[in-house]
Amino acid sequence: MSNYVYRMFGSSPVRPLQEHMGKVYLCAVELVNFFEAVIEQDQARIKAAQEAVVGLEHEADRLKKSLRLSLPKGMFLPVSRRDLLDMLTMQDNIANKSKDIAGLMLGRQMVLPESMAPLFLTYVKRSVDAIAQADTAINELDELVETGFRGKEVVVVEKMIKTLNQIEGDTDEIQIQIRAELFKLEKEMPPVDVMFIYRIIEWVGELADLAQRVGSRLQLMLAK
Amino acid sequence: MEYAYTFIVLACIFGFFMAWGIGANDVANAMGTSVGSGAVTIKHAIIIAAIFEFSGALLAGGEVTQTIRKGMIDTSSLAGTPELLVFGMLAALLAAAVWLLIASYYGWPVSTTHSIVGAIVGFAAVGIGMEAVKWGKVGTIAMSWVISPVTAGAIAYVLFMSVQKLIIDTTDPFRNAKRYVPYYIFLVGFIITLVTMFKGLKHVGLEVSTFQSYLIAVLVGLGIAGVSKVFINRIKHEPSEDKDFHYTNVEKVFAVLMIVTACAMAFAHGSNDVANAVGPIAAVVGIVESGGAIAAKSALPIWILFLGGIGIVIGLVTYGQRVIATIGSNITELTPSRGFAATLAAATTVVVASGTGMPISTTHTLVGGVLGVGLARGIGALNMRIIRTIFMSWVITLPAGAFLAIVFFYIMKGIFT
Numbered sequence: 001m002s003n004y005v006y007r008m009f010g011s012s013p014v015r016p017l018q019e020h021m022g023k024v025y026l027c028a029v030e031l032v033n034f035f036e037a038v039i040e041q042d043q044a045r046i047k048a049a050q051e052a053v054v055g056l057e058h059e060a061d062r063l064k065k066s067l068r069l070s071l072p073k074g075m076f077l078p079v080s081r082r083d084l085l086d087m088l089t090m091q092d093n094i095a096n097k098s099k100d101i102a103g104l105m106l107g108r109q110m111v112l113p114e115s116m117a118p119l120f121l122t123y124v125k126r127s128v129d130a131i132a133q134a135d136t137a138i139n140e141l142d143e144l145v146e147t148g149f150r151g152k153e154v155v156v157v158e159k160m161i162k163t164l165n166q167i168e169g170d171t172d173e174i175q176i177q178i179r180a181e182l183f184k185l186e187k188e189m190p191p192v193d194v195m196f197i198y199r200i201i202e203w204v205g206e207l208a209d210l211a212q213r214v215g216s217r218l219q220l221m222l223a224k
Numbered sequence: 225m226e227y228a229y230t231f232i233v234l235a236c237i238f239g240f241f242m243a244w245g246i247g248a249n250d251v252a253n254a255m256g257t258s259v260g261s262g263a264v265t266i267k268h269a270i271i272i273a274a275i276f277e278f279s280g281a282l283l284a285g286g287e288v289t290q291t292i293r294k295g296m297i298d299t300s301s302l303a304g305t306p307e308l309l310v311f312g313m314l315a316a317l318l319a320a321a322v323w324l325l326i327a328s329y330y331g332w333p334v335s336t337t338h339s340i341v342g343a344i345v346g347f348a349a350v351g352i353g354m355e356a357v358k359w360g361k362v363g364t365i366a367m368s369w370v371i372s373p374v375t376a377g378a379i380a381y382v383l384f385m386s387v388q389k390l391i392i393d394t395t396d397p398f399r400n401a402k403r404y405v406p407y408y409i410f411l412v413g414f415i416i417t418l419v420t421m422f423k424g425l426k427h428v429g430l431e432v433s434t435f436q437s438y439l440i441a442v443l444v445g446l447g448i449a450g451v452s453k454v455f456i457n458r459i460k461h462e463p464s465e466d467k468d469f470h471y472t473n474v475e476k477v478f479a480v481l482m483i484v485t486a487c488a489m490a491f492a493h494g495s496n497d498v499a500n501a502v503g504p505i506a507a508v509v510g511i512v513e514s515g516g517a518i519a520a521k522s523a524l525p526i527w528i529l530f531l532g533g534i535g536i537v538i539g540l541v542t543y544g545q546r547v548i549a550t551i552g553s554n555i556t557e558l559t560p561s562r563g564f565a566a567t568l569a570a571a572t573t574v575v576v577a578s579g580t581g582m583p584i585s586t587t588h589t590l591v592g593g594v595l596g597v598g599l600a601r602g603i604g605a606l607n608m609r610i611i612r613t614i615f616m617s618w619v620i621t622l623p624a625g626a627f628l629a630i631v632f633f634y635i636m637k638g639i640f641t
């Protein structure tokens with residue numbers, strides 16, 4: 001005999017979503033480690049860091065799949081199911097992008113010009129800051145459910161999203177500086193290498209963009 | 225009347241079995257949340273449920289029992305053949321009990337109330353004649369099955385919104401919880417007592433005036449709130465526990481409220497559902513004792529309510545424990561602040577229904593309450609397929625109860641005449 005009042009309670013997707021974001025954040029943090037290794041040209045560390053990124057990306061993938069399966073259509077959620085699944089996809093894209101960056105740099109044995117190394121590291125770190133901020137905001141989701149998406153908790157989260165947008169703005173500025181720096185150096189470098197460094201610059205910027213989009217989705221959830 | 229003694233014994237056995245089933249199955253509805261949130265242990269939950277189910281049955285179960293007993297059938301055409309009513313009521317009891325057994329075995333969500341009402345209407349319409357059923361009254365009862373979950377949902381929504389406004393969405397939720405929770409507890413005690421005083425106590429032989437009712441309800445409310453305040457004041461704020469989830473301490477205050485609400489729910493359940501088991505017994509006993517005459521205005525013997533109450537308690541002690549244990553562990557999504565809103569809404573609706581003699585489904589009402597909180601965006605995930613299952617249980621239970629009752633009715637008629 002089972003009691004059907006309690007069969008009404010599905011497992012809340014909030015905690016799994018937060019766990020997924022936590023993994024994604026760890027994956028991005030590993031990317032900082034990877035760039036440090038690239039700058040130092042420590043081959044063993046480069047390899048290890050790349051493997052760590054890939055491993056964390058896989059774990060995030062696994063969490064993503066199990067969460068998707070636990071959200072059948074008949075579920076009544078405090079937020080729209082669509083927003084939730086979109087949010088999950090965006091979070092997952094961050095991990096994917098991190099994996100792509102590490103994979104490409106390892107595969108082409110890329111070396112960053114020494115003169116732009118410190119700025120590059122700042123750039124990567126700032127992008128990861130955006131991801132950290134998105135993680136912090138996602139961590140408020142359970143509190144939002146507790147307050148029924150109303151009141152002071154909403155103000156708290158909105159403030160976090162604002163900070164996230166500012167961080168993303170910072171990365172845009174650093175990106176402009178870094179491109180200018182590379183532009184000065186590009187004539188003395190092999191053109192193909194230059195092209196790929198431009199691509200990495202772009203992708204690191206996309207990390208921050210994706211983090212910002214996670215924040216925007218959260219804002220949409222608050223609005224409903 | 226021939227076989228008079230046999231009829232009474234049979235009625236008592238069937239009714240007792242039914243009461244046992246009600247206690248075993250539904251006790252989790254009242255106590256599951258409290259156990260799940262860790263507010264009480266299973267053992268304490270069983271003791272609390274036993275006390276309140278029993279007092280609910282005894283103190284406030286009279287009105288609904290009268291409805292089941294004689295509210296739905298027009299007995300005027302039965303003056304010459306009272307034994308038909310006895311067969312019918314026995315058949316109805318047996319039909320409802322058998323149907324519940326089948327449904328429980330397969331895990332279908334059926335309501336005891338729907339089974340017994342379906343069974344009584346079934347045997348009356350077929351065994352006696354369509355005109356024997358008071359269709360107006362039956363229609364009202366069917367309406368109340370729709371209205372009660374909706375009402376509970378609305379109350380739960382408002383309650384939960386008020387909790388958010390007053391406590392959760394404030395700068396110091398813990399302090400506000402300590403401050404406002406006693407008022408909610410007062411509300412629980414006041415409403416339950418008032419409805420009971422107004423409607424229930426006539427059967428116990430207690431006559432009180434309106435003013436006295438209000439006075440007693442206020443006193444009971446204050447008393448419960450006062451005792452709870454002592455417990456609430458003992459709860460200390462532990463900042464370390466709020467690290468991961470900021471509302472852990474606040475929920476601890478709500479746990480006290482949850483326990484009081486669970487008592488109210490057990491009381492409400494006893495008051496409404498005991499009738500499903502003892503209404504037919506009362507009908508049989510009434511006819512047999514008056515020597516075959518179908519008395520239109522006979523009082524309800526208190527020992528019958530007592531029997532039903534005992535049956536429910538034995539059911540929850542022998543089997544309810546297992547049901548609670550399986551449930552308590554997997555409802556982490558239902559925190560005390562939500563559980564209280566849903567349960568109090570259901571308890572209030574059910575007690576009012578009991579007062580007006582409406583046999584409703586306590587479980588469906590509770591489902592309505594839970595949905596109310598869900599609509600206020602308060603619950604992580606609700607499985608809406610349950611709503612469909614409930615609707616199906618309606619469509620199936622009424623005819624199934626009726627069909628079984630008709631079969632048993634003719635079997636009894638064949639055996640005893």
